[in-house]
Amino acid sequence: MSEMHMQETAPVAQQENTKLGIWVFLGGEVVFFISLILLIAFTRLTHTDYDAQFREHLSIPIIALNTFVLVTSSYFVVRALEAISYKGDQKGLRNNMLMIIVLGLIFLGGQAFEWSELFAAGVDLGNTYGSPFFTVTGLHGTHVFVGILWAVYLLFGHRRMPFTKENHLGIENFGLYWHFVDIVWIILFTIIYLI
Amino acid sequence: MEVKNRPNYLLIFIALAVFTLVETLVSYVQQEAVKLPTLIVLAVVKVLLVLLYFMHLKFDSKVFGYLFMAGCVLSIPLILVLMIVMPMIV
Known part of the structure; x- marks a missing residue:
């Protein structure tokens, strides 16, 4: 392969490698979260x-609402990607990313409220059930928090090289992570709260 | 990635929301024989909807799906160890 040809194809290959990297990471996260689910x-x-x-002590209606909030945020991730990848719509991307951040914060607020209620009822980290519960939901909440920081960076810290219709892999990779966090919650919601 | 014949994402979101509501209502059902399988099926369907459509696994390279499945397969030893250890503790 000539040097010129390599220069032409390298950016595309690099983009695919980044996406592959995210999927490798998510594969590792699957093992991590399955081990936590086994703990529960x-x-x-x-x-x-x-x-x-x-x-x-668990308030199922409040957590069901929180689950709805996270599922809705996943829909806004899809909308954000659609806005930039099909229309090159910067404003649409910004508005949807903002919604993701707001919904992520609402989810964390709901979780904080639930935790405070449990602490008030005497369920804490030293409790037989509290220990695995706070470990698992806390680690999931940390993932949501990291996702929010990632979204804030994409929204405010990435303005020097704005995403375009042709270059939006950063949004797609973020979306894969956020959807995965949503999937984990769908499973945790069923195992911890519903069954 | 660009998807030809894009799915109706709004419809998928509505399905996810409705399934969440149904799950919540089913959790109050007392008959375990009805409750357990319904909740498991609904959770699996929700996970598949997010994986296949929101994460584009249905349209993207199969390698990504294999990587995700690899995580599940790698967890099998963990599950087996748990199954062996649990009767010793209970």
């Missing part, structure tokens, strides 16, 4: 008083 499953299966001691 193990606690529930080895303690028969789960419902009486812990589940009755």
Whole structure:
């Protein structure tokens, strides 16, 4: 392959490599979160008083609303990517990214409220059920927080090289991460709160 | 990535929202034989909708899907160890 030809193809290959890198990372995250889900499953299966001691303190309607908030944020990620990749719409991208940040913050606010209610009810990190619960939901919340920081960077810190119709891989990679965090919550919502 | 014949993302979002509502209502059902399979099926469908459409796995390179599945396969030893250890503890 000539040097000139390599220069022409390199940016495309580099972009695909970045996306591949995100998927490799997400593959690792799958192992990480499955081990955390197993922690919850193990606690529930080895303690028969789960419902009486812990589940009755959980507010399912509030967390269902929080789940809806996170699912909605995923829809805004798709809208953000659509706005820039099909229309090159900078304003649409900005508005949708802003919505993602707001919804992410609302989700974290809902989680903080739930945690404060549990602390008030005497469920804390030293509790048999509190320990795995706070570990798992806390690590998921940390992922949401990292996602919010990532979105803030894309919205405000990336203005020198704005995304275009042709160059929007940064948004796509962020979207993959955010959707993954949403998937993890869909599973946690079912295992911790509903079953 | 650009997707030809783009799916209706709004419809997928509405489906996810409705499934979340149904899940929440089903969680109050007392019969475990109805509750458990329904909740598992709904969660799997929601995960697949996000993976296939929002994350574009349906339209993107299959390699990405294999990488995601690799994470699930790599977790199998963890599950097996748990199944072996649990009867010793309970």
